Amino acid sequence: MRHQFDEDVSVREIAEGEFEAQFSSSWLAGPALLGGYSMVVGLRALATALPQPDPLSVTAHFLGPLVPGPAHLRTDVVKRGRTVSSGQVAISQEGRERLRLLCMFGELEAQPCSRHMGEGPPALPPPDECVAELDDGNEFHQTMWDNFEYRISPDAGGTLTGGRSGDAVTRAWIRLADGRDPDPLALVAVVDALPPVIWEIGVTGWVPTLELTVHLRARPAPGWLRIVARTRFAQGRLFEEDAEIWDSQDRLVTQSRQLAMIPG
Amino acid sequence: MRHQFDEDVSVREIAEGEFEAQFSSSWLAGPALLGGYSMVVGLRALATALPQPDPLSVTAHFLGPLVPGPAHLRTDVVKRGRTVSSGQVAISQEGRERLRLLCMFGELEAQPCSRHMGEGPPALPPPDECVAELDDGNEFHQTMWDNFEYRISPDAGGTLTGGRSGDAVTRAWIRLADGRDPDPLALVAVVDALPPVIWEIGVTGWVPTLELTVHLRARPAPGWLRIVARTRFAQGRLFEEDAEIWDSQDRLVTQSRQLAMIPG
Numbered sequence A, B: 001m002r003h004q005f006d007e008d009v010s011v012r013e014i015a016e017g018e019f020e021a022q023f024s025s026s027w028l029a030g031p032a033l034l035g036g037y038s039m040v041v042g043l044r045a046l047a048t049a050l051p052q053p054d055p056l057s058v059t060a061h062f063l064g065p066l067v068p069g070p071a072h073l074r075t076d077v078v079k080r081g082r083t084v085s086s087g088q089v090a091i092s093q094e095g096r097e098r099l100r101l102l103c104m105f106g107e108l109e110a111q112p113c114s115r116h117m118g119e120g121p122p123a124l125p126p127p128d129e130c131v132a133e134l135d136d137g138n139e140f141h142q143t144m145w146d147n148f149e150y151r152i153s154p155d156a157g158g159t160l161t162g163g164r165s166g167d168a169v170t171r172a173w174i175r176l177a178d179g180r181d182p183d184p185l186a187l188v189a190v191v192d193a194l195p196p197v198i199w200e201i202g203v204t205g206w207v208p209t210l211e212l213t214v215h216l217r218a219r220p221a222p223g224w225l226r227i228v229a230r231t232r233f234a235q236g237r238l239f240e241e242d243a244e245i246w247d248s249q250d251r252l253v254t255q256s257r258q259l260a261m262i263p264g
Helices: A004-008 A035-047 A143-147 A184-190 A197-201 B004-008 B035-047 B143-147 B184-190 B197-201
Strands: A011-015 A018-023 A054-062 A069-079 A085-093 A096-106 A114-117 A148-152 A169-176 A209-216 A225-230 A233-235 A238-246 A252-261 B011-015 B018-023 B054-062 B069-079 B085-093 B096-106 B114-117 B148-152 B169-176 B209-216 B225-230 B233-235 B238-246 B252-261
Touching (some): A011 A035, A018 A035, A035 A054, A035 A069, A035 A096, A035 A209, A054 A184, A096 B054, A096 B069, A096 B209, A169 A184, A184 A209, A197 A238, A197 B114, A209 B054, A209 B096, A252 B233, B011 B035, B035 B054, B035 B096, B035 B184, B035 B209, B143 B148, B169 B184, B169 B197, B184 B225, B184 B252
Antiparallel strands (some): A018 A069, A054 A209, B011 B018, B018 B069, B085 B096, B209 B252, B225 B238
């Protein structure tokens, strides 16, 4: 069975290392496409050239707005290794590069042992006691929200649940709305799927991401994922947003950090 | 006055976008050079091609061991922008690429306002009540330690102070030993200058870094820096190490995260 997600992130090779993609208008996260979505499209292209199956690390530099419509991808292998390999992707629209990715692939474990876990999964009420309707109080049209099912913690999701918590943290259950089980590729979109937690502390509107790095830590088990996103330091115009995703077996499957800017 | 640090990270342009460097044997961190040191050398080369003065974000993929001796650097501008610019650097030794960098430059503030600080600088006794001698209980020859002055917190630096805390965190004062004041460039070396905190929980020996991303958050004030490094999640063979540096004016100046691997 082919899910909508796989349709939306598909690429077509047109020459060695050259791909075409059609960015879907169902992934808008404000005035531009969700960064994590375009990163998955880039990973799909690069994966064809590398010997290992799973992304371990993906770094994105957002150079210009990615929008629905045709896109051109150029992939380059940086190193093919026995354990890990690296490559880069340049995604252009209308002849201008909009996104640069530097990616590392390897082989993830499905059931890694816990050696040292300073924290466990985020504490959340059961999904049916959480808030299913996103209300961001924002006029942006977020088509991408329809691609996910959210169950937001009532006590840590202020803006999203109609209030404002004053603490820059959101905790939620999340899964793809099309019924597709998570895999490392999809996690790169999921980790970017919450609205900016900085909205919780009174910053409003579009906060452009400069850089986003996602680490994949294990192959996820099927079922609901739990995500926690947090901004600890907003200083001057710069802030970071960290996120972690845990799977239904209580394993850490993804960690991310982005550097973003408050428009001046 | 020219400091030893600037001597060690100097580059010489030999053609447009092509540089030579001489990696110093005084930056060994075990069997290979300190990653943060070679990142600074790469940033020095790329800085000549970009209009903004400060690194904002640097991502490194470690592809092979960097060793003392000659190195070749190739820089490519990804995007020259009005506010931020991106570029990449490939560092090769003996004809093989060993390090790939993806870097963003911009202009950092010296005195950014605090909008939301979830934590303050790490709690540390005054420098003269901390431990000045590193003792890692490890046979690796760490010449790079002589480039810094360390004052390690007696209660959060187990391995380094001769014990083992059992908690994967280290807090310390740190500054360059040559008397040079910190700047954003030097912070990229400083943030990588503590021994792996995973040693605190019983993992020993060489733990190769796969990927390291450093964010610069403000121009540092002169004087002692405070650094805190922490591993929260070691699961299977993968773990992250996060670090933060604060300056003498209690401002967050650097944040970093690396993905590293426990050899199998």
